[in-house]
Amino acid sequence: MTLGERSGSPPREQTLAALERCHLLDGLSQEQVHKIAARCSVHHVPAQRTVFEEGDESRGLWVITAGRVRLQHLMADGRQHAVGFRTPTTALDLAAALDGRPYMETAAAVEESELLLVPRDLLPELARRYPVTIRNAIASLCIDVRQRDITTAIAAVKDARERVGCTLLQLVREFGRTTGRGVRIDCRVTRQDIAARAGVTVETAIRTMSELQQRGVVCTEAQIVEITDVAAVRELARCGSCQFECSVFAPAARAGAPQAARVSRR
DNA sequence: TCATTAACCGTCG
DNA sequence: CGACGGTTAATGA
Secondary structure (H helix, E strand, O other), X not given: OOOOOEEOOOOOHHHHHHHHOOHHHOOOOHHHHHHHHOOOEEEEEOOOOEEEOOOOOOOEEXXXXXXXXXXXXXXXXXXXXXXXXXXXXXXXXHHHHHHOOOOOOEEEEOOOEEEEEEEOOHHHHHHHHOOHHHHHHHHHHHHHHHHHHHHHHHHHHOOHHHHHHHHHHHHHHHHEEEOOOOEEEOOOOOHHHHHHHHOOOHXXXXXXXXXXXXXXXXXEEXXXXXXXXXXXXXXXOOHHHOOOOHHHHOOOOOOOOOOOOOOOOO
């Protein structure tokens, strides 16, 4: 049992609001979403606790309603490869929920988090009653496939320093906010996190980050990374000589939502 | 616990 | 050979 304790109480306002913003349910009315929520369970997961593990039987679809979750893969050498960090309104491992096969990766709460579990037997019903969710699911899966394709391609084609550069740029895509000096990655990221995501050791991540820091390209304070010279990072990652469509790492656009900082292409 | 530095060492082009 | 990057160890915050 890897799960945090369950809260029996019905979903709170904030939880419902997060579910409403889950892309899988795009196009459903508030009332419809609330009816679905009534059949979900709310789970509070303390920091560091695992929500589910790679290989576990899928229990349904997990949707983050608060906190932050890291998705990771166990590699042959025992190290963890961080697939990415996920924030509220994101559904975790949709593929496993849909095909009922075991989870493809481990989900661990980075900070205290809250997740909603849409029970597995509710999913076919959703598809039947709200065909739009099928379109939404396909869109989500496509993004997933593209992200994974890029990730594996990068692992094969880029060297360690370049991968650190790619990781920084992906984080900017996911969490970047423009500031006076440049762009800030708006969530705490340890050197270890960067290393796990780039598929390098901490020391290599530190080597690269230190070099960037000395060149005045980035600065870090309390695990918040700010990039003052995005062009230099793009150069480090050799963005110019690769054609991967990294825009798939950006959160899906949504009317009325605050726009994250963009990384200009080319 | 996290960050950093440095020496060391194996692999590969 | 030499660059790269992983390993190990020591140190400080």
